[in-house]
Amino acid sequence: MESFTERVVTIIKQIPSGKVMTYGQIAKLAGSPKGARQVVRILHSMSSKHNLPWHRVVNRNGEVALENEELFYVQKMSLESEGVIFKNSNSICLEDYIYQPEIRAE
Template sequence: MQQFSINVVQIISGIPVGRVMTYGQIAKVAGKARGARQVARLLHTLSEKYQLPWHRVINSKGEISLKGEGAVTQKQLLEKEGVIVNHANKISLKQYGYIPDQEFM
């Protein structure tokens, strides 16, 4: 696995309960500022294998990107952790956003 992928897995694994990060934030911290789409692909492919808390990753607008049942599941998992998700599936990044320590920066 490439270093970027390893970093992404470590960063996502480290998002605390009740907090969220965006795809773009994860990409930047992992070493590729423009790698948000790659983060999404890695999250999709590696979530089960590494038991990643995929539901803690949202888009840059603070919204759940998934549609249908996936969005419902993500919202339920976040709310179970105490995250408030509004009627438009939006989360306050100011309140729930997570910034990891300098380990990857």
Template sequence: MTYGQIAAYAGSPRGARQVVRILHSMSSKHDLPWHRVVNSEGKIGFKDEGQYNHQQHLLLSEGVLLNEKGKIDLELYLHQPFTTAEEL
């Protein structure tokens, strides 16, 4: 999923940055799958090389591939738990 997608499902479509903060601060305590969340372009959001490589490794270990530009094919991998507004 993307940060913005999670924010929208949570009822705050402009809250992508809040999702980043929550995942950063709560992932280890609540065992959240933070590594499965990317930005709207399908890219890993970390600027730090160590964190970037760690997330990339976790994604690759689950079979999620990044292209030569470091992007995930969102058409292939994007998780969409709801398909219609009625399911929200």
């Protein structure tokens, strides 16, 4: 059986260019509906190791939630380079860009 961390990594790797998922959405698909903060920790500690497209993960409001100004702009520019259009300085319309995998990660 895969661990929660392994399922989260697998889900994040599947997010296609130009699409996003939320921390909570990933946590729910990975089997822990209240594990959004764990997803944040996994992204922080494993993005480089697993070459994760971390920039494709936003909060439940479609916002770039990074407080570090440099990383905020890296995430925003990465999404814009994939065709994601921001409706204001830090958020997108989730309805337009949300990725909904058809199969639950096991």
